Amino acid sequence: MRVFLTGASGFVGSYTVRALLAAGHTPRALVRDPAKAARVLTAIGADPAAVEFVEGDMLDPTTVAGALQGCDAAIHAAAAIGVTGAAGDLVEVNVTGTRNVVGGAVAAGLAPVVHVSTIAVFVPPAGPVITMGDTPNTSARRRLRAPRPPVITADGALARPRTGYGRSKVAAERYVRGLQEEGAPVCIVYPGGVCGPHQPTLDALMEGLAGALGTAWPTPRGGVSVIDVRDLAEALARAVAAPRQGERWLLGGHYLTWPAYADLCDELTGVKCRRLPAPAGLLLAAGSALDAVKRVRPFDYPLTRDAAEFMVRLVPTDDRPALDALGLTLRPVEETVADALRWLVEAGHLDARKAGRLADTKEQPMPSLVQRTLGPLFQRMAGSSWFPKVGPKVVPPLDRALHRLTGGRVLLGQSLVPSLVLTTVGAKSGEPREAPLACLPEAGGTWVVVGSNFGREKHPAWTGNLLKNPEATVSFRGRRTPVTARLLTGEERAEVWPRLLTVWPVYDRYVERSGRELRVFRLTPR
CATH class of the missing domain: 3.40.50.720 (NAD(P)-binding Rossmann-like Domain)
Incomplete structure (x- = not known):
C-alpha cells in the first residue's frame, strides 16, 4: 500500500x-x-x-x-x-x-x-x-x-x-x-x-522531563x-x-500522577x-x-x-x-521513560549525573581476573564443533543444581557472564520449566536473553514457551522477579545485538552454525 x-x-x-x-x-x-x-x-x-x-x-x-x-x-x-x-x-x-x-x-x-x-x-x-x-x-x-x-x-x-x-x-x-x-x-x-x-x-513533556530530573x-x-x-x-x-x-x-x-512520575524516574536513575x-x-x-x-x-x-x-x-x-x-x-512505561532519559543524556539535553545509572548503560565494567584469564578459553570451547553435543547435557543440569543449593545466588557461568534462571510455563505441559541463561542486565531492571540453544538448529523450548505465555519469573542473584517477555525484532533487535556480543561474542558463531536468527527477548518486571 x-x-x-x-x-x-x-x-x-x-x-x-x-x-x-x-x-x-x-x-x-x-x-x-x-x-x-x-x-x-x-x-x-x-x-x-x-x-x-x-x-x-x-x-x-x-x-x-x-x-x-x-x-x-x-x-x-x-x-x-x-x-x-x-x-x-x-x-x-x-x-x-x-x-x-x-x-x-x-x-x-x-x-x-x-x-x-x-x-x-x-x-x-x-x-x-x-x-x-x-x-x-x-x-x-x-x-x-x-x-x-x-x-x-x-x-x-x-x-x-x-x-x-x-x-x-x-x-x-x-x-x-x-x-x-x-x-x-x-x-x-x-x-x-x-x-x-x-x-x-x-x-514540553520531554523538556520538562529533562528540566525536573535531578532537581525538583x-x-x-x-x-x-x-x-x-x-x-x-x-x-x-x-x-x-x-x-x-x-x-x-x-x-x-x-x-501517572505527578508524584508517581517522579517516583518512577527516581527508581530508574537511582x-x-x-x-x-x-x-x-x-x-x-x-x-x-x-x-x-x-x-x-x-x-x-x-x-x-x-x-x-x-x-x-x-x-x-x-x-x-x-x-x-x-x-x-x-x-x-518504565521502558519508554528509561529510553527517553538515556537519549536525553546522549543528545546533551540532560547532565549524565542527573540520569544516574541510566547514563552508564553503554559503559562496560572492567573485566575481572577470571573473565580475562578463563573467558577466552571458555569462548573457544563454546564455539567448538563438539560443544553443542556435550554442553546441553552438562551445563543446564549443573546450573539447576547450583541454583537450588545456593538459593539462586550461584550459577556455573556467572563468573564469566551475567546469568539468570528463567522459569517459564510449558507450552504443551503447562508445567514450570527452568532454563539457566546468560543475560544482558539493563538499566531500569530489565534483562535481555538470547535463544542460542548452544548453536543448535532448533530454537530452545523456553523461547516457544514465552511466545505462547510471555509471563515468566527471573531468578537473578538470589532474587526472584515476575516478568513479562517481549520478542525483539527489527530495529530493536539490531540495537541490542552489539551489546549482547560484548557479553558473549560466541553468539555470532552460533548464528553461523545454526543457520537461524536467534530469538532475542526483553524481560520486564511486572
Whole structure:
C-alpha cells in the first residue's frame, strides 16, 4: 500500500515512516527539506532510500494534490507547534494544512485517512475518565448501550484553549469531525504525551522531563498520560490497514500522577529528586500571567495557562477500544521513560549525573581476573564443533543444581557472564520449566536473553514457551522477579545485538552454525 504522510521530519512522523516500512508499505512523505528528513530517519534506523520524498509545503494545495495522486491511504501527522501563545498564525497554518491534506485526501478517494489529534482537545474534562462515546459509524450501538459511570466522552464538548497552538488543534478537530459526519473514511487518533528517544525538537513533556530530573519535581494534583512514540507510530501504521474507518481512537497511554512520575524516574536513575508541592491555583495563575507577558514580549517558556490546565486537570483515558481494534499492546512505561532519559543524556539535553545509572548503560565494567584469564578459553570451547553435543547435557543440569543449593545466588557461568534462571510455563505441559541463561542486565531492571540453544538448529523450548505465555519469573542473584517477555525484532533487535556480543561474542558463531536468527527477548518486571 502506498501511504501519503506529512510530518516525516518530526518525532511522530519519522517513527511512523519506520513502522510503515516495517509493515511492507511504501511511504510517500511530503517534506520541506528532504535532506533533513533523511537525517532524522537515518537516526532512528529507517532507510530514507525506501521513502518517496515530495518536496513541498502542506499549505500549498497544488503540491499536496499532486503528491496524493497514486496513493491508497494518508496519515496527517504534521502541525506547526507553538508553546508561547505568541504565534498568531498557528490557527490558519494548521487548519489550512489539515484542509489541504485531510480534505484533499478524502476528495482524491484515499481510504482511510488518519488524522493525528491530541487528548488535549478534551481538557479541562468534566469527569474522572475520558472515554470514546458514539462515533458517526456506531449509532446502532447507542440503542444497546447499558448504563455506565460518569465519564467524559471524546464526542463531548471540546476545550477552549487560549494559545494559538491549542486553538489550531481544536479548529482542525472540528473540521475533521465535519468530514466524518459527512461519511468520509477519516480516522482520528488522540495521543497523550508522546515520549521516547530521538526527538528532533524537544516538546514540553520531554523538556520538562529533562528540566525536573535531578532537581525538583513539581507535584500538583492531576497527572500525565505517557505514550511511547514507537507504540503510537505502530498504531498509525496499523490504522491505515484497519477494516474500521471513520473511527475516533483514544491512545492516551499510561496515566501517572505527578508524584508517581517522579517516583518512577527516581527508581530508574537511582537519583532522588526533591518534590516541590505546586498548588493547582498557583500554577493556573502563573500560566495566565505568563500568557499575558508573552503577548507583550514573546519568549519561549513551556508554562502557559493551557499547559497548567493540562497538568492539573488531566484524567486517564480509556484506550481499550483502540488497542483492541488495532491489536496493539503498549510497552511498559518504565521502558519508554528509561529510553527517553538515556537519549536525553546522549543528545546533551540532560547532565549524565542527573540520569544516574541510566547514563552508564553503554559503559562496560572492567573485566575481572577470571573473565580475562578463563573467558577466552571458555569462548573457544563454546564455539567448538563438539560443544553443542556435550554442553546441553552438562551445563543446564549443573546450573539447576547450583541454583537450588545456593538459593539462586550461584550459577556455573556467572563468573564469566551475567546469568539468570528463567522459569517459564510449558507450552504443551503447562508445567514450570527452568532454563539457566546468560543475560544482558539493563538499566531500569530489565534483562535481555538470547535463544542460542548452544548453536543448535532448533530454537530452545523456553523461547516457544514465552511466545505462547510471555509471563515468566527471573531468578537473578538470589532474587526472584515476575516478568513479562517481549520478542525483539527489527530495529530493536539490531540495537541490542552489539551489546549482547560484548557479553558473549560466541553468539555470532552460533548464528553461523545454526543457520537461524536467534530469538532475542526483553524481560520486564511486572
